Amino acid sequence: MIVVDNVVAGYRTPAGLVKAVDRVSLEVRDGEILGIAGESGCGKTTLLKLLYGSFGDGLEIFSGRVYWRDPDGRRTIDCADFHRHWWEIFSYVPQGSMSALNPLMRIAPQMLDAGTGANRADMAARRARIARTLAELDLPARTQRLYPHQLSGGMRQRVMIGLAAYVDPDVVLADEPTTALDVVVQRQILENLVRLQRARRNTIVIVSHDLGLHRQVADRVAVLYAGRLAEIGSNDAVLGRPAHPYTQGLVDSLPRLGDRQPRQGIDGRPPDFMAMPPGCRFAPRCRRAIAACAGSDPDPRPHGSDRTAACIQLEEVAA
Amino acid sequence: MARHARFLIGRLAGYVAVVLVGITFIFIIPRLLPVNPVEAMLGRMMSQGAYMQEDQVKALREALSDAFGLNGTLLEQYLGFLRRTLLSQDFGPSLAMYPTPVKELIGQALPWTFGLLLASVLIAWVVGNALGLIIGTMPDSRTSRMLEAVAIIFYPIPYFILALVLSILFSYVWKVFPLTTTVRGAPWSWELVWSIVYHSFLPAVSIIAVTFGWWMLSMRALSSTLMDEDFVVYARLKGLARSRVLLRYVLPNAMLPQVTFLALQLGLMFNGSIIAEIVFSYPGVGSLIYTAILQGDYNLLMGTVSLSIVAVATATLLVDLLYPLLDPRIRHR
Numbered sequence: 001m002i003v004v005d006n007v008v009a010g011y012r013t014p015a016g017l018v019k020a021v022d023r024v025s026l027e028v029r030d031g032e033i034l035g036i037a038g039e040s041g042c043g044k045t046t047l048l049k050l051l052y053g054s055f056g057d058g059l060e061i062f063s064g065r066v067y068w069r070d071p072d073g074r075r076t077i078d079c080a081d082f083h084r085h086w087w088e089i090f091s092y093v094p095q096g097s098m099s100a101l102n103p104l105m106r107i108a109p110q111m112l113d114a115g116t117g118a119n120r121a122d123m124a125a126r127r128a129r130i131a132r133t134l135a136e137l138d139l140p141a142r143t144q145r146l147y148p149h150q151l152s153g154g155m156r157q158r159v160m161i162g163l164a165a166y167v168d169p170d171v172v173l174a175d176e177p178t179t180a181l182d183v184v185v186q187r188q189i190l191e192n193l194v195r196l197q198r199a200r201r202n203t204i205v206i207v208s209h210d211l212g213l214h215r216q217v218a219d220r221v222a223v224l225y226a227g228r229l230a231e232i233g234s235n236d237a238v239l240g241r242p243a244h245p246y247t248q249g250l251v252d253s254l255p256r257l258g259d260r261q262p263r264q265g266i267d268g269r270p271p272d273f274m275a276m277p278p279g280c281r282f283a284p285r286c287r288r289a290i291a292a293c294a295g296s297d298p299d300p301r302p303h304g305s306d307r308t309a310a311c312i313q314l315e316e317v318a319a
Numbered sequence: 320m321a322r323h324a325r326f327l328i329g330r331l332a333g334y335v336a337v338v339l340v341g342i343t344f345i346f347i348i349p350r351l352l353p354v355n356p357v358e359a360m361l362g363r364m365m366s367q368g369a370y371m372q373e374d375q376v377k378a379l380r381e382a383l384s385d386a387f388g389l390n391g392t393l394l395e396q397y398l399g400f401l402r403r404t405l406l407s408q409d410f411g412p413s414l415a416m417y418p419t420p421v422k423e424l425i426g427q428a429l430p431w432t433f434g435l436l437l438a439s440v441l442i443a444w445v446v447g448n449a450l451g452l453i454i455g456t457m458p459d460s461r462t463s464r465m466l467e468a469v470a471i472i473f474y475p476i477p478y479f480i481l482a483l484v485l486s487i488l489f490s491y492v493w494k495v496f497p498l499t500t501t502v503r504g505a506p507w508s509w510e511l512v513w514s515i516v517y518h519s520f521l522p523a524v525s526i527i528a529v530t531f532g533w534w535m536l537s538m539r540a541l542s543s544t545l546m547d548e549d550f551v552v553y554a555r556l557k558g559l560a561r562s563r564v565l566l567r568y569v570l571p572n573a574m575l576p577q578v579t580f581l582a583l584q585l586g587l588m589f590n591g592s593i594i595a596e597i598v599f600s601y602p603g604v605g606s607l608i609y610t611a612i613l614q615g616d617y618n619l620l621m622g623t624v625s626l627s628i629v630a631v632a633t634a635t636l637l638v639d640l641l642y643p644l645l646d647p648r649i650r651h652r
Binding site: 052054056083086087092094095098099100101102103104105113114115116147149 | 548549550552553554555556557558559560563567568571572645646647648
């Protein structure tokens with residue numbers, strides 16, 4: 001389980017602190033698929049970096065804590081040390097995986113070439129696992145000896161998933177894993193991802209702006225807005241019966257089979273991190289906003305049994 | 320296999336074609352000049368006071384025309400020229416250093432030029448690329464800024480100015496290095512090796528100084544772009560050590576264009592070394608070309624220019640053959 005405990009994190013810039021993740025608390029539970037949704041620039045990717053412990057680009061935790069706890073609750077690791085356990089406890093599926101493979105290296109060495117010092121032992125066992133994982137992903141055995149340019153887009157994407165999964169990590173973090181792929185390939189990828197997850201019972205966190213993807217695979221969904229957690233809960237609750245007006249807006253903007261009414265989007269765009277509106281950050285774009293919204297920036301609170309949401313008017317929405 | 324054979328045959332055919340076209344130009348151009356080298360030479364002999372009988376002049380004219388390959392129809396001359404140049408590298412006797420054959424002069428000069436160029440261009444290439452990789456992948460460190468400044472200072476200096484300055488500073492003002500090249504020592508002795516290194520040092524340094532900056536700046540651009548490539552970012556997110564990311568992900572990808580330019584440079588430097596060899600009185604092919612031009616030595620000029628055509632074409636061929644080994648995307652096309 002990864003625990004995010006009231007975290008403020010972001011970047012120092014000459015213009016001041018950019019809090020890309022602001023007072024966010026959530027848990028990534030063992031064995032679940034958690035979807036993180038929101039528009040571009042809402043802090044999704046920053047949150048994923050925190051969950052992966054990737055601080056190479058100047059990301060900083062200003063307050064709060066992110067840590068991992070093993071299922072028995074005996075061992076905890078702070079996110080500053082996550083990188084020592086990459087490709088052991090944590091692994092990562094990058095965005096834009098069409099170009100995430102080195103064009104001059106064959107597949108097998110690229111898959112082996114992961115993890116830091118201590119957990120890179122036992123290459124023979126790793127090789128066997130690579131062969132097994134590629135077979136599970138319906139990739140021919142010779143894939144290992146090929147170069148990336150000899151694979152189709154879908155094959156490359158499956159290689160990326162295999163790369164993240166073959167060491168059997170506890171948590172796989174995926175950043176927009178299916179962006180830039182056609183829908184047929186997207187579906188295959190998701191099916192593969194879910195199949196591997198069901199077989200190994202590991203945890204998956206998927207960041208995507210694609211609500212359809214989350215609806216299809218996620219057990220729970222978290223929605224971020226302007227660095228704040230707007231809503232988190234079960235797939236059915238959050239995407240089936242949204243409680244937060246922002247989630248509502250996102251869901252309403254999606255096309256639905258057989259529904260011929262024009263879709264409604266959310267007007268405007270997310271606020272600039274350097275110029276946040278006072279009170280609720282979504283209020284300026286919110287259709288249900290009232291005068292009190294500008295005076296309060298609510299934390300998520302329970303609404304029904306399987307979700308929490310951050311809105312002062314939750315009582316008016318059926319749980 | 321068939322694909323490899325086709326690739327090889329294609330490149331080799333291209334090579335032969337380039338050399339043939341080049342040699343043909345060398346054959347044609349002197350024949351377009353309004354000067355008849357035989358008459359010019361006879362005239363020079365006469366003006367120097369040599370007195371000859373009519374039939375002696377005629378015999379000499381015959382002999383010289385034969386030596387220049389000017390007898391027979393144009394086609395016969397051309398075929399004869401091709402046969403002599405390509406098969407036996409025979410360009411006739413040098414006129415300036417008569418009667419030493421051009422082939423012998425080039426044979427003496429070639430190791431000098433080849434050694435100097437190969438060593439200095441390779442050193443500049445290795446050093447420039449290594450430093451470029453460092454400053455490209457850690458642009459914010461103080462070392463990087465300093466190295467970059469050095470490269471930017473050296474890179475735009477015209478070569479002849481740098482060569483002259485080095486020569487004046489270290490051979491005239493501060494007599495550390497010799498003004499001319501005279502090596503001594505028995506063949507294959509340390510004394511000889513030391514003597515060669517000592518005499519080649521300044522020209523080599525001058526060539527390295529003007530070329531390494533370019534390698535460094537282009538490698539910096541290549542590697543800093545590569546640092547933002549998805550597969551490099553991902554390699555770091557895989558937890559790999561920095562050195563491993565640089566050596567296995569950044570460097571091989573950055574090397575592809577650098578290898579191409581290396582071969583082209585080796586070829587071009589062959590001509591560029593003329594200035595170095597003149598300034599430092601270095602006994603290489605460049606000095607020969609200079610002499611040939613100054614003294615109107617057609618045979619020597621044709622010989623040296625043919626050599627440089629073959630050098631450029633061979634360098635390009637080598638890269639073409641080397642490239643598939645470096646880039647699988649070309650190998651499998």
